[in-house]
Amino acid sequence: MQIVVAQKAGACFGVGRALELARRVAAEATGPVHTLGPLIHNPAVVDSLAKSGVTAVEQPEDATPGATLLMRAHGVTPEVEARAAEAGLTCVDATCPYVKKVHVTVERMAREGYVVVVVGEKGHPEVEGTCGHAPEAVVVGSAEELVLVPKAKKIGVVAQTTLERRVLREVVSGLIGRCEELRVVDTICEATSERQQAAAELASKADVMLVIGGRGSANTRHLADVCSGRCERTHHVEDASEIEQVWLADAELVGITAGASTPADQIEAVCARVRDLSA
Numbered sequence: 001m002q003i004v005v006a007q008k009a010g011a012c013f014g015v016g017r018a019l020e021l022a023r024r025v026a027a028e029a030t031g032p033v034h035t036l037g038p039l040i041h042n043p044a045v046v047d048s049l050a051k052s053g054v055t056a057v058e059q060p061e062d063a064t065p066g067a068t069l070l071m072r073a074h075g076v077t078p079e080v081e082a083r084a085a086e087a088g089l090t091c092v093d094a095t096c097p098y099v100k101k102v103h104v105t106v107e108r109m110a111r112e113g114y115v116v117v118v119v120g121e122k123g124h125p126e127v128e129g130t131c132g133h134a135p136e137a138v139v140v141g142s143a144e145e146l147v148l149v150p151k152a153k154k155i156g157v158v159a160q161t162t163l164e165r166r167v168l169r170e171v172v173s174g175l176i177g178r179c180e181e182l183r184v185v186d187t188i189c190e191a192t193s194e195r196q197q198a199a200a201e202l203a204s205k206a207d208v209m210l211v212i213g214g215r216g217s218a219n220t221r222h223l224a225d226v227c228s229g230r231c232e233r234t235h236h237v238e239d240a241s242e243i244e245q246v247w248l249a250d251a252e253l254v255g256i257t258a259g260a261s262t263p264a265d266q267i268e269a270v271c272a273r274v275r276d277l278s279a
Ligand code: SF4
Pocket: 012, 013, 014, 015, 073, 074, 096, 097, 098, 099, 161, 162, 189, 190, 191, 192, 260
């Protein structure tokens, strides 16, 4: 049996960086360490962080006084940062630099008089964080929602980093002709689409596909959908212990992929388990 890991799989740059920061802060901090919400959608990682003393709080006010508070890769609003500072917490910013770029872009657009349109999912933490940097911004999930955008001379558009580029194209083409000046900054991060493309290629050759990642992770579920469409024997697992021998029966090629919040050690554990079960 051949075991192949997709060319692009697992933790993206922003998540890897946030995890590294969390581990470093946990090792160096003298007091309690919290993350604002779970650091990533991966229960095994959240458990292992909790064992090293890093626990999640929902609001800055819920943190232990004097604690260190780690901001997640998705980013937060300036208002949340201000509340954390007011609560006397030491903030460590693990916001992904690509998300930071979106914050800086919308701030500049708002300052320069553009009506800011954020193309993305309403209520998603990243989108909420972005809107905090341009409070008048309008969030649209698709071209159908363009009725929400007020009439304006200048419109500036950015996207949630994980947006499908097709949606951005549709929204932008719907905006053409609705204003004198349309400025579009394509803030989509390639990490998600690269993982989907690599998974699709592998799934179309594999007899069995294993997709690793938290069940609460939207990007992992999406990867599992992409694989299921090409390989009937696709299984979404959170960790190696869930894999059953019967899944691997008669398989010549087992493909493995993982969501953007799955660290490398979990991918290695799945490879090892497949090797053991097929020995
Ligand atoms: S998906 Fe892209 S933008 Fe989001 S955390 Fe990962 S690297 Fe950063």
